Amino acid sequence: MNLEAKKMPRAKRVTRRPTLADIAKEVGVSSATVSLALNGSPLVADETVRRVTEVARKLNYRPHAIARRLSTGRSETVSLFVLGGGVYGNGLFYPSSWIFYSLIFKGISITLAQHKYYLQFQILNLADGDGYDKIARQVMERATDGVLLLLQDECKFCSVRELATLEIPVVTINRKLSPNLGSVQIDNKQGAIDAVDYLLRLGHTRIAHISGPANSYNAQDRQAGYLEAMQQAGLQVPDGYLVQGDWQMESGYDLLQQLMALPVPPTAVFCSNDHMAIGAREALSEMGVSVPDEVSLMGFDDSEVSRIGVPRLTTVKQPLENLGAIAAREILAWKMDKPNGVRHTVILPSLVERDSCARVPI
Numbered sequence: 001m002n003l004e005a006k007k008m009p010r011a012k013r014v015t016r017r018p019t020l021a022d023i024a025k026e027v028g029v030s031s032a033t034v035s036l037a038l039n040g041s042p043l044v045a046d047e048t049v050r051r052v053t054e055v056a057r058k059l060n061y062r063p064h065a066i067a068r069r070l071s072t073g074r075s076e077t078v079s080l081f082v083l084g085g086g087v088y089g090n091g092l093f094y095p096s097s098w099i100f101y102s103l104i105f106k107g108i109s110i111t112l113a114q115h116k117y118y119l120q121f122q123i124l125n126l127a128d129g130d131g132y133d134k135i136a137r138q139v140m141e142r143a144t145d146g147v148l149l150l151l152q153d154e155c156k157f158c159s160v161r162e163l164a165t166l167e168i169p170v171v172t173i174n175r176k177l178s179p180n181l182g183s184v185q186i187d188n189k190q191g192a193i194d195a196v197d198y199l200l201r202l203g204h205t206r207i208a209h210i211s212g213p214a215n216s217y218n219a220q221d222r223q224a225g226y227l228e229a230m231q232q233a234g235l236q237v238p239d240g241y242l243v244q245g246d247w248q249m250e251s252g253y254d255l256l257q258q259l260m261a262l263p264v265p266p267t268a269v270f271c272s273n274d275h276m277a278i279g280a281r282e283a284l285s286e287m288g289v290s291v292p293d294e295v296s297l298m299g300f301d302d303s304e305v306s307r308i309g310v311p312r313l314t315t316v317k318q319p320l321e322n323l324g325a326i327a328a329r330e331i332l333a334w335k336m337d338k339p340n341g342v343r344h345t346v347i348l349p350s351l352v353e354r355d356s357c358a359r360v361p362i
Contacts, residue, residue: 192225
């Protein structure tokens, strides 16, 4: 009789996600104790927390997000919504806009990560509504622990203000939308006043301004600062000295040519952002006009492009990464301490002197 052994098929190894019960069994405590230990409860002894953490790491335990949300009432996620009147119309996808956004995102993301929170991000086009339902749905479904609203231009925000009635922290970035919602913003008006005052100290009186889009909060504030500084200096703005761009280099290039074609052209041009100032610098170079010997040029933002090319731009620095970090800390502070009332923080920008400005030519 052939007793040759037959090869038996190898049993499939059963793998599954480790559970609280698995940790509890190995440590010798209840699943409830394991849950408390992993969530930092002060009710569990330090030695038990150490043992639970060690076993959880050994088993490669990862809490189930939905179960964790239900048990703790927290999603460990903060939602950032960029709100605009039209996704394309308001320039959300322009390179200059993303240079602005990226540093804010960085400040938010790093700050949240330090506290083991995640960041989720969405652009909302408010042209056909104000997006309140989309934001409120995340809140009601406990999909987020806090809401950050980045406001870039004028929109219909009517019912977004109703977020203040929800039991969740809401902070607006770049604009104070409501006294009932926390806010963090940069003082763009003061930054523009400082820029014009700097040019005035250099002896310039024929100062033109290339503004940003009319519906942009930042452009409105910077234009208001320009006009106030000129008024405080006792100077009238000549016809044609205030022109409106769209944040892009091409508009700075075109509008600079328009300014220099005036019967009495300016000796200094303050641009509402660095991109338009770079375009203006290129136009002046092609016209054979020396910067800063014949025309002084200023930007706003202190973006990377301000340090590229010759001459490097004198500009106004926006601490955008700090802006995002402060906004994130406001959310975290509310979650941890639940302070009474909301806070409104205004951050001052700073002047950065480089090579594109000089004393008025004689």
